[in-house]
Each structure stands twice: as C-alpha cells, then as structure tokens.
Amino acid sequence: MKMYNDKVMEHFTNPRNVGTIENADAIGQFGSPVCGDIMEVSLKIEDNVIVDAKFRTFGCGSAIASSSVATEMIKGKTLEEALKLTNQNFVDELGGLPGPKIHCSVLSEQAIKLAIYNYAKKHNLELEGLKGFNPDEEFSHDDEDEDE
Amino acid sequence: MKMYNDKVMEHFTNPRNVGTIENADAIGQFGSPVCGDIMEVSLKIEDNVIVDAKFRTFGCGSAIASSSVATEMIKGKTLEEALKLTNQNFVDELGGLPGPKIHCSVLSEQAIKLAIYNYAKKHNLELEGLKGFNPDEEFSHDDEDEDE
Amino acid sequence: MKQIYLDYSATTPVKKEVLEEMLPYFSENFGNPSSLYEIGFEAKDAIAKARSRVAHIIGASDREIFFTSGGTESDNWAIIGTARAFKNKGNHIITSKIEHHAVLHTCEFLEKEGYEVTYLNVDSNGRISIEELEEAITDNTILISIMFANNEMGAIQPIKEISRIAKKHNIVFHTDAVQALGNVPIDVKDLGIDLMSMSSHKIYGPKGIGALYIRKGLVIPNLIHGGGQERKKRAGTENVPAIVGFGKAAELAEANLDRHIKELETLRNYFISEVTKRIPDVSLNGSLENRLPGNINMVFNYIEGEALLLAMDHKGIYASTGSACSSASFSPSHVLLAMGLPVEKVYSSIRFTIGDFTTKEDIDYVLDELEAIVKKLREISPFNKDNVMKTAQVCNC
Amino acid sequence: MKQIYLDYSATTPVKKEVLEEMLPYFSENFGNPSSLYEIGFEAKDAIAKARSRVAHIIGASDREIFFTSGGTESDNWAIIGTARAFKNKGNHIITSKIEHHAVLHTCEFLEKEGYEVTYLNVDSNGRISIEELEEAITDNTILISIMFANNEMGAIQPIKEISRIAKKHNIVFHTDAVQALGNVPIDVKDLGIDLMSMSSHKIYGPKGIGALYIRKGLVIPNLIHGGGQERKKRAGTENVPAIVGFGKAAELAEANLDRHIKELETLRNYFISEVTKRIPDVSLNGSLENRLPGNINMVFNYIEGEALLLAMDHKGIYASTGSACSSASFSPSHVLLAMGLPVEKVYSSIRFTIGDFTTKEDIDYVLDELEAIVKKLREISPFNKDNVMKTAQVCNC
Numbered sequence A, B: 001m002k003m004y005n006d007k008v009m010e011h012f013t014n015p016r017n018v019g020t021i022e023n024a025d026a027i028g029q030f031g032s033p034v035c036g037d038i039m040e041v042s043l044k045i046e047d048n049v050i051v052d053a054k055f056r057t058f059g060c061g062s063a064i065a066s067s068s069v070a071t072e073m074i075k076g077k078t079l080e081e082a083l084k085l086t087n088q089n090f091v092d093e094l095g096g097l098p099g100p101k102i103h104c105s106v107l108s109e110q111a112i113k114l115a116i117y118n119y120a121k122k123h124n125l126e127l128e129g130l131k132g133f134n135p136d137e138e139f140s141h142d143d144e145d146e147d148e
Numbered sequence C, D: 001m002k003q004i005y006l007d008y009s010a011t012t013p014v015k016k017e018v019l020e021e022m023l024p025y026f027s028e029n030f031g032n033p034s035s036l037y038e039i040g041f042e043a044k045d046a047i048a049k050a051r052s053r054v055a056h057i058i059g060a061s062d063r064e065i066f067f068t069s070g071g072t073e074s075d076n077w078a079i080i081g082t083a084r085a086f087k088n089k090g091n092h093i094i095t096s097k098i099e100h101h102a103v104l105h106t107c108e109f110l111e112k113e114g115y116e117v118t119y120l121n122v123d124s125n126g127r128i129s130i131e132e133l134e135e136a137i138t139d140n141t142i143l144i145s146i147m148f149a150n151n152e153m154g155a156i157q158p159i160k161e162i163s164r165i166a167k168k169h170n171i172v173f174h175t176d177a178v179q180a181l182g183n184v185p186i187d188v189k190d191l192g193i194d195l196m197s198m199s200s201h202k203i204y205g206p207k208g209i210g211a212l213y214i215r216k217g218l219v220i221p222n223l224i225h226g227g228g229q230e231r232k233k234r235a236g237t238e239n240v241p242a243i244v245g246f247g248k249a250a251e252l253a254e255a256n257l258d259r260h261i262k263e264l265e266t267l268r269n270y271f272i273s274e275v276t277k278r279i280p281d282v283s284l285n286g287s288l289e290n291r292l293p294g295n296i297n298m299v300f301n302y303i304e305g306e307a308l309l310l311a312m313d314h315k316g317i318y319a320s321t322g323s324a325c326s327s328a329s330f331s332p333s334h335v336l337l338a339m340g341l342p343v344e345k346v347y348s349s350i351r352f353t354i355g356d357f358t359t360k361e362d363i364d365y366v367l368d369e370l371e372a373i374v375k376k377l378r379e380i381s382p383f384n385k386d387n388v389m390k391t392a393q394v395c396n397c
C-alpha cells in the first residue's frame, strides 16, 4: 500500500494548468479551514463556457493533484455543468484519495464555485447550481475518519 | 551467574549424614515459618561431644545443602562449640548462598540448637550457648531482600 | 547434557518462521509507521497484516485488536479502563481467586481507590461456580474478569456461561486469555467476550508484545497517553518487528491448532499416567477435563517442589513451581490453595508444561530422571506414608 | 532510486552489533528470567548487564533503572506516578507547551482528574524561561516535567537550572530525555534529575523498550500491576531480547558520543548554510545553540510542508513535518506555534534529522533535489515575496 496512487502522484508531480490567466473573467480563492490549504482559480469564460482554467495552490499533495484534475475537468464545460461537479468527481477522476485526504478535494470544488459565483454576481447571472451557495457561510467539514 | 555455586550443588546432590540415628541421644525438629521447610536432626552425644549427627529435611536445595554442611560441621564439636555455630558459618562453609536463600540456613541452626536444648533439659545441663534461647518464641525473620 | 524445556506456560521460544518474518523490520524496513509516505507505509502495511492475523484467530474484526506491550498491560488496561469508564454506574468488580497477578494486583490497586472486588472461589478442579458468580452480582457490578485458562494448573473456565450471565446483567466481561490463546479454540463473538487479553510470547512469538481485544461498541479510556497510535487508543511508537512476529505466531497457531491440541494432550496424558504408574504417592492437581493440552501439575508427596525443581534443573530439565513471576518469591501457590489443596501438598507440587518442541523421547527421559530424583529426595525427607506432614507444621505466612 | 533517510528523530535503524546481541535471546536463550535456575538465569544475567549499560550512560546506579515498553510509558509512569505519590502534598504540575504528546496528553488526563497544570511558554528558540518557571511555582506544586531536548526543533533546555529551582522548592523534577539520550552528555547526578524517560529506538536500539530512571529514595506507585518483575515496580514478562538490544545501543551511544555529536553538527551546519545560500526565503526554526546535533527544522516560505515532504519522498528522501505521531494528523505543530512562529510559516516548515548513517554525499544529493523541488512548488503557489500569505487566511482549527 502506498498513500497515493500513481495517478495522484502524476498530477502532483506534473500538475496541469498551473498559473494565472491574464485578464481572467473570473477568479476564486478559497482557504480550507481544515488544513490551511489555499487554492486560487482563474477562468476564461466565453458564452457561459469555461474555455480555460488555471490554478495556484498552497497545499499538500492531494490539494495540488485535485486542483490539477479539477481544472482539467471544468475546461470545455458550461458554468452549470461545472457547478454540478463535486469534490467526489475529482476524487474519482484521481482514482481515489486516502480517507483523511478526501477533504482536500473540497478545496477545488469550493474555489471553482466561488469563481463562478463571483462571475455570476458581476454579470447578474442566475445559475441553478449556485442555489444555496453562500461563500460567507462557515464551511463545515464532515470528518468521518477522525479516529483514524 | 548461577543461582547456586558448585559446593552448594554438591551438598544438595550428595548430602552427607542423611537419616536418623537409632537410639539417638538428642533430637530436634524445626519448621521454618518463612518457607515451610522442616529439618529433623538426631545426635549421638558422648561426654558432651557430638560424635554423630544425622538429618532429614523437607525443604529446598539450600535447606538440604545447609543441613548437610551443618551436620558435618558439628560432628566432633562439644555442645558449647556447636551452639556457637550460626547459620552464617554454614553459609560461609557452603561458599555463600543467594540473598533470598540465606534464611534457609537458619533452619539448620535452629534445629541443632533445639536438639541440644532438648538434651540439656533432659540431663539438667546448664549451657552458656543456650542462654536466651527459647524454642517457643516466635521466630522472626529479618527479610532484608524483600524487594528483590 | 540433554536440555529439556518443560516450562512452555512461562514462555515459549520464538519459532524460526516467526523470527524470519520479524528480521527485516529491525534494520531495513525500520521506518516509523506513523510517518507519512513510503518508508512509514511499509511498516504500516506490516502492522495491518499482523492485526488481521491476530483478529482472525479469535474471530474478531481488525478494528477490535489493539496492540499492547504484553498480557500484563492488556489486563491492566481492560480492568482499569472498565473501572474508570463505568465508575458512574458502580464500583463493584467480580474476579476469581486464581487469576494471574496481572489481574489480582490490578484489582487490589483499584480496591485502594475505593472499588469493591469479589474474589470467587474455585472447586477442586479450579473452576468457578456459575451460581456463586450470579449470586455475587449486585446493582453496582460493572465488570466480571475471569481468566480463560489458568497458567498454573490449566483449568479452562466455562466462558460461554460466564458471558451469558454477564450479558443478562448488562455487565462488561473481560477474560485473560493469555494461556488459552493457541491452546483452545476461541471465537469471541460466539463466546460473547467484551474484552480479552493476549500475549505473544506464550504462542511462540516474541516477548514484549500483546493485544487487547475490545468489542466494537465498547469504549474504555486509555491507559497509556500520548501519540495517536493504535487509533488513538494506545500511544507509543509501534513495536513493528514484535507486532509482525505476533501476527505470524497467531497465524501459525491458528493453522496448527487441532494438531497442536491433539499431540500435546497425547503426550500430557502419557506423562501423567506413567508418573502415576511409576512413582507412588503422587496426584494430579485438577482434572484431565477442561484442561490446557500442555499442562501437568502434580503433587509429589513428602518432598519440596523447589528441591525437586533444582534436582531436575541439575539434569537439564526445566520445569516450574507455578507462574514464573512468583517462582522467585517462595510463597505457596495462591491457585492451588484456592483449590483447597492442603498447604503441604502445595509445597510438594510442581508444574510441567509441554509444547510444540516436546517429544516422546524427551518425556521418557524426564520420566526416568524424575523417578530417580523423587526416590532420592524422599530418602532425605522426614516424611513418608507412615509419617505424613501435617498442615499445622507449615506456617503459611 | 537512492533512498535517503533523514528522519532519525522519528526512529533509527537497529545497528548490526545491536541486532547481533539480541538474536540469541529469541529462540535459544529464550528462558523466562523470572523462572528459577539455569534457563532463567542466563536471561537474568543478560538483563543485569543491559541495565548496567543503560545506567552507565547517564551516570545512574543499576538499581535506579527500570525497563518499560518505551518512552511513552516512561513519561506516563513518571507523571501519573508522581501525581499519585504526592497527591496529599498538592495537585499542581508545571510542564511546557512544547512537550511531546506523551507528556501533554498525560497532563491533560490528570487535569480531568482534578490536577492543575501550568504549561510554560518558550521563547523563539524554544527555551523556557527560568524566571517564568519560578513564578509558576505554588505551594501546591508537586512536579516539574520539562523535556531535555525537543523532538521537533531540537532545543535543549537548561536542565541544571531547572533542577536547581525544583530542588530549592522541594519539587520532583522529571525530564523526557527520549531525544537527548545519545545526543547530549547526561549525568543525572550532576544535573539533579529525579525521574528521566528514555527510549531505545531513538538510539539505534529496538522499538518497544525504554526505561525510567528513578532516583534512589524517590518512591512512586506502579503504573502496570502484576508479577514481581523489575524489583516489583513494572510487571510483565521481561522483553529480554529488546532489553539486551537497548543495553548494547546504550553502550555504543556512550562510546561514540563525542564523535557522534561532532560529525552530526558538522553535517547539520553544512546543510543549513547551504540551504540558506541556495534557496531564497528560508529560515531556521530556533537557534544553532543548544540544539540537538542532528536537528534541522526550516521554513520554506510560500509552500506547504506536506507537499514538500511528498515531493521529497517521491525522490527517495524521507523527512517529516515534526513528531511522527502527529504527522498523520495534519494539525500545525504545537511546538512551532508555541515558539511564536506565524501559522503560515508553521505550515511551511519541515524537519530533517540526520544520524549515524548520514553521509556528506547524501546531504549533497538532498540539497540538489530540495532546491529543485522548492522551486517547482513555489511556481504552483499563489504566494511569493510580493504576495505573502497572511496568518488570517489560515484558520487554525
């Protein structure tokens, strides 16, 4: 057993989409209260479709790998489609993360949601996937594996 | 390190003077309250000299070895001389006993004292070495090595 | 000189296969299993595998096994932990008079803290009475701790009936299975055990490692506080090689259990019947029923057990007067006394415990020597058939 | 791939000479040291020899050394034992904020039982203040427990001054010397230490064995109850091979101490100065003075320590974020926080600890890889010299 599978390690050592988009259409930065990780995502959006995405992350291996797959997965998706992606989709795409590390993928979900939220606010868009999303609310972490 | 030295083992495996003297002049039996050992000694006495000694012992290795050397040592001694022998003399003669086993040699000292006491009583002898010896008094064991 | 070890209940040699599995974890895969990534993960995997093996032999799930430093710590943890966990429910503990000191002295420690302890009697076969157990229960009873099998004379207790009583009264049931493991089939679920102590060095594994089975759902506070090892229940850097060794020993014990029991019982019964045939005035302490397969505990009347031991030792035969930890203390066995054996017979008792490396030839050699030694020591003794030692002659202090 | 272990403070490999001395005690001289006569006596002798060696390295007498299952148990025993022994005198304990969890969680356990605990601050070098210590003392203070050297950032405390204060106020002084043993000269008599915890696996001995030094004259109750082992102070069948290994490791540590310190300090200082030269925006946590010879704990600004660890691990370099037992728990180091390091720097810190098998070549390899990895991770990071992470951005929960 290793802590991370090869795919996670591959995304960690060769992360895709690192950086910031100049003149980005949307930016989201989210800091996880669980482990102090921070992700910044910048998006290029055309006709409500994410045509480019880049990220910068201060965080552990799983946070970086999740950031990498998440930005890959949202590229080419409409905003509504992107909002439907949850951290579990990123984890699945990575082929799994160890239990206590699953929460790191939430970072990417939240940072992307936040970027789209900021975009929607600026452009007065009503998006189904943002219903109930309130970035000022305290993030609550469901730590099932506390006793591991 | 071994528990017992060779001399002790020799006396244990080939104890001298085992048995009872028929028509003994004196008999003493002493049970140690410390470990349940019991020694019986019988003496042949002529002109206040111990001309023969035999023993039977229910007890551990050191009790048997002490019985063996003790009976050896008192043979040929006058009663007064025999009474001067302490358990330490038996231990020394054996070349030493392990700390928690020293008390086993007291068994021999007491059984011999008792035999001579019985003899003195029967023959109305006043013996210097029996002063203060009261066989009915509780034997008190000085257990210095209790915490070993 | 021949060397014949007949003290398997005191400790066992580490089996070759066990040591082999341990060796890589001392100097090569020595990583701390709690450290992140590669080097720690190898150790972590090894621990997980060992935990499964220990769980499997007793029918537990992996998450119910917690490694400790040995049987003694497991007993302490189970008893002190339960006492603390249920102190608001009550302060009464039931155990027996024949427990190992790891249980008895822990109970005495708790008595000083204000807990009340009932020490159940045993019959002449070393077994408790289920009726007496049930009568001892009060509203304050929070723990029943009865050993699975006795280390001195091998009696196996009616564990399933005890657990039934415990469950009926909603009381936690702990059993010290240090001697039973690997010698008796154990299924904790079927037997209804809540807490069970185990030790590796009694089943051909290394010393210094043991485990406590804690039934899922039962929560007791920690005994040793610190780092988050053992799912935060037992702190301290994991003793990886020893855990691996314990795991392998458990695996072997499980695989060999039936044969182990059959072979040991055959040898044991042969030994006992030959001794009885060849040496007068001897008797077996306890019965052949409900007895550990390797346990022989006999009275050799008129001679003292320690002298017998020493004479045997001199011939390269290693036996014991009872539990190893009390054999340096010369006090008569609390187990045999509790069985009602007169004290002079207690002093005349010795224990032979046979194991996986004992052969028929060993036994035959021992029988010959034993016959000669007993004869010789009896010649030295003041007692015999016609002059029996009286209990009153022995002051039991 | 090259494998370079730089986590010697988490655990060390067992040295060849140590394992060799241990091996005969698993399957050949496996006798229970508490059993009478020949077979037990060999083990007993081996234990006596090991005890002398451990006593010797700290200037204690043999009778002051009690073997335990490790550093954690020693800490628990010292602290809980003292608390219980002096409960009629008072209920106040003084320790520091940077202790190992084996001390901190034991103190927290005692707090739940009604004891009061003062956790002393440390300065930016991780050292306590003698003035603050003396001010913290009340009439109720029964124990001062301050670690000899810190496991995360290597700070060595002013032990002699602490013991002077303790003595002046007639308070028991315990020190957790798990990291100091074999890395700092220790003379318990000269230093005036009452209780001292040690662990074998930090000095190239086996895991699962440690010791508590208890000054002659000081009596504390047992933590683990049962058989009469360790002069009736620590029950449980003695872990003979491990004790033998600990003894040998102590002997080697004593013989090599001067060279060990000199060589490690040289390598350590080289490592730190090269990192500082070659990588911008790094800093050492703590000072070079009063520091364990093998400890390197540095901040690599703008990147997260765990990611750095993982990237190093990927190159076969094994380091850690701090104590092994907390590295699986992702909480920022309580030690670095107590030193006043801002939380974002705590998250960016990692620990390298070097040891007897670390070579200059290893260090050079690590320096090259480290330089490349830090550069790469900084490219991924949103932070840099011009955009520094703010403490407020990190919720430390």
Ligand SMILES: Cc1ncc(COP(=O)(O)O)c(C=O)c1O
Binding pocket: C009, C069, C070, C071, C072, C073, C075, C100, C102, C147, C149, C150, C151, C176, C178, C179, C199, C200, C201, C208, C210, D235, D236, D237
């Ligand atoms: C029944 C029983 N319980 C507990 C123990 C203690 O186990 P350990 O020596 O592993 O601490 C033993 C053996 O010593 C034992 O026989």
Ligand SMILES: Cc1ncc(COP(=O)(O)O)c(C=O)c1O
Binding pocket: C235, C236, C237, C238, D009, D010, D069, D070, D071, D072, D073, D075, D100, D102, D147, D149, D150, D151, D176, D178, D179, D199, D200, D201, D208, D210
């Ligand atoms: C300072 C300190 N104290 C205590 C311990 C615990 O020692 P052990 O792992 O032997 O229980 C450690 C290491 O884990 C340590 O570094």
